[in-house]
Each structure stands twice: as C-alpha cells, then as structure tokens.
Amino acid sequence: MEYPLSEEHILFRETMKRFVDEEMIPVEMETCNEDGELKPEWKEKYDKRAQELGIWKMEVPEEYGGVGADLISLCIVWEQLGRTIAIPSRGLGGIMGPQVRAPLYELSPEMQERYLFPVLNGKKEACFAQSEPDAGGDPGGMRTAAIRDGDHYIINGTKRWITGASEADFAQLLAVTDKEKGSRGGISMFLVDMDTPGVKVTTHYDTMMGDKPTEIVFDNVRIPVEQRIGEEGQGFSLGQRFLANGRLKHGARGVGTAQRCLDLMCDYAKQRETFGEPLANRQAVQWMITDTYVELQAARLMVYNVANRAAEGMVDRTDGFIQKMYADELGFRAADRCLQVHGGIGLTTDLPIEKLWRQSRSFRITEGPTEIMKMVIARNILREY
Numbered sequence: 001m002e003y004p005l006s007e008e009h010i011l012f013r014e015t016m017k018r019f020v021d022e023e024m025i026p027v028e029m030e031t032c033n034e035d036g037e038l039k040p041e042w043k044e045k046y047d048k049r050a051q052e053l054g055i056w057k058m059e060v061p062e063e064y065g066g067v068g069a070d071l072i073s074l075c076i077v078w079e080q081l082g083r084t085i086a087i088p089s090r091g092l093g094g095i096m097g098p099q100v101r102a103p104l105y106e107l108s109p110e111m112q113e114r115y116l117f118p119v120l121n122g123k124k125e126a127c128f129a130q131s132e133p134d135a136g137g138d139p140g141g142m143r144t145a146a147i148r149d150g151d152h153y154i155i156n157g158t159k160r161w162i163t164g165a166s167e168a169d170f171a172q173l174l175a176v177t178d179k180e181k182g183s184r185g186g187i188s189m190f191l192v193d194m195d196t197p198g199v200k201v202t203t204h205y206d207t208m209m210g211d212k213p214t215e216i217v218f219d220n221v222r223i224p225v226e227q228r229i230g231e232e233g234q235g236f237s238l239g240q241r242f243l244a245n246g247r248l249k250h251g252a253r254g255v256g257t258a259q260r261c262l263d264l265m266c267d268y269a270k271q272r273e274t275f276g277e278p279l280a281n282r283q284a285v286q287w288m289i290t291d292t293y294v295e296l297q298a299a300r301l302m303v304y305n306v307a308n309r310a311a312e313g314m315v316d317r318t319d320g321f322i323q324k325m326y327a328d329e330l331g332f333r334a335a336d337r338c339l340q341v342h343g344g345i346g347l348t349t350d351l352p353i354e355k356l357w358r359q360s361r362s363f364r365i366t367e368g369p370t371e372i373m374k375m376v377i378a379r380n381i382l383r384e385y
C-alpha cells in the first residue's frame with residue numbers, strides 16, 4: 001500500500017531515507033547531550049549535510065532565501081527524521097535550520113528587519129507563547145491581558161510550557177485584548193523582546209523527553225503598538241495557522257516513529273528465541289506486528305492525503321486534527337509494542353526504544369491532546385448530521 005507520490009518525491013524520499021539510515025541511525029545514541037541538544041560536533045556536521053541535501057531552511061519561502069518546499073517534501077523529511085533519536089528534543093527544527101513561524105512574514109518591512117531577518121540569519125531566536133497555567137488545551141481561556149494605553153500596550157500575565165524561552169530573544173505572544181470576545185476576535189499577537197523590563201523567565205520544567213519548557217511572567221510590560229502582529233483580535237487565527245503546519249509535522253513524525261519501531265520489532269522478533277522458537281513464530285507477537293503494520297499504512301495515507309489536499313489549497317481543519325491524532329497515537333502504540341517485544345533490553349538506555357517511547361508519549365499531549373482533538377472532530381462530525 002502506497003500513497004501515490006511523484007517520481008521526484010520518490011527519489012527525494014530515497015535520498016532522505018539513505019541519509020537517516022547511514023548517517024543518523026548508526027550514531028544516534030551519541031549525538032545528543034544530557035539536555036537533549038545536539039553536541040556541537042554533530043550540530044556542525046548535520047547543519048552542513050542539511051544544506052547539501054537541500055533541507056536547510058526548507059520551510060522558508062524562496063523570496064526569503066529558503067527552499068520554499070512543497071508540503072509533501074516536508075512530510076517526507078519529517079517522516080524520515082521521525083525514524084531516529086539523533087535529533088534535539090526541542091524538535092526537528094534543530095536539523096532543518098532556523099524555525100520561522102508564519103506570522104513573521106506578515107510584518108512590515110521595518111519590523112521584518114528587526115525580527116524576521118535576524119531569525120532567518122540565525123542571529124535571533126523566537127519562542128511561541130500561547131499556553132498558560134490555566135489555559136493549555138483550551139487556549140481560548142487564556143488570561144494574559146494586553147491593555148491599550150495610548151500608542152502602547154501594557155501586558156500582564158503568565159505563560160507556561162514555553163519551549164526555548166530561556167534562549168529566545170523575543171516571544172511571539174498571544175494575549176487578550178477584548179475579554180468579551182475571547183477566542184472569537186478578542187486575542188491578539190505581539191512580539192515582545194525578552195529583555196523588556198517586566199519580562200521574567202521563571203520556572204523550568206524538566207520533562208521525560210529532555211526538553212525544558214519554561215514559565216514566563218509578564219509584569220506591567222510596556223510595548224509599542226507597532227509590536228502587535230496583524231490587526232487587534234487576529235491573534236488566535238494567526239496562531240492557529242502556525243499550529244496547522246505543526247499538526248502535519250506531528251502526523252508525519254508519528255508515521256516515522258511507527259515505521260522505525262516496526263523495523264526494530266520485526267528484526268528482534270526474528271532473532272530472539274524463547275522456549276526454543278523465535279518470537280516471530282508467536283501469535284501474540286505476530287499480532288503486534290500486523291496491527292502496527294496495518295495502522296502504519298492507514299496513518300501514512302492520511303498524512304500524505306492531508307498534505308496533498310492542503311498543497312492544493314483544500315485546507316480542512318478536521319482532517320488536520322484526524323491525521324495528527326491518529327499518527328501520534330500510533331507512534332506511541334508502536335513504540336510501546338516495540339518495547340514489549342524487546343522485553344528487558346527495551347527498557348534500557350542501550351537501545352533507542354525507550355527514548356522513542358518517551359518522545360512519542362509526549363506527542364499525545366503537545367500541540368493538542370488527543371481527547372481535545374477527538375472533541376473537535378466529533379463536533380465537526382455532528383454538525384454534518
């Protein structure tokens with residue numbers, strides 16, 4: 001079973017697969033340090049290889065010096081990178097160059113000079129600050145407020161779980177500008193320099209995946225109106241647009257993780273013998289292999305179908321949720337089955353399985369927990385009846 005890809009995409013997939021098989025998987029146990037970051041020697045090597053392979057700044061439009069790749073090519077890269085743990089715990093961006101969130105392209109030329117180009121040139125880093133202590137899965141419930149004061153806004157509130165906040169030079173912040181309207185036109189997006197008086201990175205959270213999201217407190221932070229992106233009230237839809245691509249990235253990466261776990265599971269089941277026979281002869285193990293294989297075909301078809309439709313301008317939010325939910329859930333199920341088939345050795349840090357398990361566990365929560373995806377999907381299904 002295969003999603004129909006063009007010849008060009010098939011060739012590109014082969015190149016990416018070879019790169020991951022030959023240059024990432026064999027060294028994956030040693031590429032990252034204890035903080036989940038790539039060690040400097042590997043960062044240098046992979047940055048260079050990413051440029052040679054054409055995956056560096058792949059998501060950046062051509063007019064901004066990037067590759068401007070189509071969504072199918074991006075899914076191919078995300079899927080292939082999802083097969084290895086040789087990537088920083090902060091995400092696939094660590095291999096593909098600076099990560100630019102879409103709203104930055106919509107800034108005025110002057111603001112692009114200040115924020116977009118330094119990110120593109122690797123001189124500045126940005127973090128995305130939407131979630132709060134009482135508003136994660138339900139961002140519409142956020143309380144951080146930006147109150148207009150002449151030609152400034154004054155921001156007060158707390159953001160939590162913000163990836164890369166400690167290293168960031170500025171935050172792409174979502175805050176309430178109209179409490180009555182909430183997520184229906186009452187939330188705006190701002191660029192806030194992290195060294196603005198009143199901005200403070202407080203608690204770091206150590207996670208099972210290795211990354212350390214942080215809390216940011218905004219205490220009477222005063223910023224000029226020019227640092228708002230788009231119109232007042234557009235923030236939520238700007239944020240959702242960025243998250244839509246993120247969901248596809250989740251889906252493709254989940255497929256890659258599931259593929260790797262299936263490969264590991266099958267290899268081990270054939271070589272490991274118990275009670276005088278290889279594990280591969282046991283029905284209990286065969287069913288885990290079959291279930292993973294079948295679900296993997298379904299997930300891959302979903303991810304590439306959604307990417308293809310989105311590339312043709314048919315963006316369907318429900319489909320985006322479906323593929324994210326299905327592939328993220330599968331990534332974890334596959335990692336869990338793979339670990340089970342490996343027995344004790346699967347639990348050790350001698351093999352990549354426990355890390356694939358920890359990472360895929362987190363995908364069922366970040367950028368939209370499964371249950372919330374299900375709730376939104378159900379709402380949309382019921383609307384049809």
Ligand SMILES: Cc1cc2nc3c(=O)[nH]c(=O)nc-3n(C[C@H](O)[C@H](O)[C@H](O)COP(=O)(O)OP(=O)(O)OC[C@H]3O[C@@H](n4cnc5c(N)ncnc54)[C@H](O)[C@@H]3O)c2cc1C
Nearest residue numbers: 128129130131136137138161162163213366367368369371
């Ligand atoms: C490592 C990490 C990095 C992150 N990076 C960022 C970042 O850079 N920027 C950012 O803004 N956010 C970030 N987040 C936040 C992340 O998106 C939220 O954690 C996620 O959306 C869940 O929010 P929550 O933790 O508040 O869970 P809650 O919303 O409190 O939900 C908890 C659980 O309740 C269940 N649940 C919730 N609502 C429903 C419902 N309606 N129906 C059924 N069940 C429900 C789900 O099982 C859910 O997992 C990050 C989180 C982590 C862990």
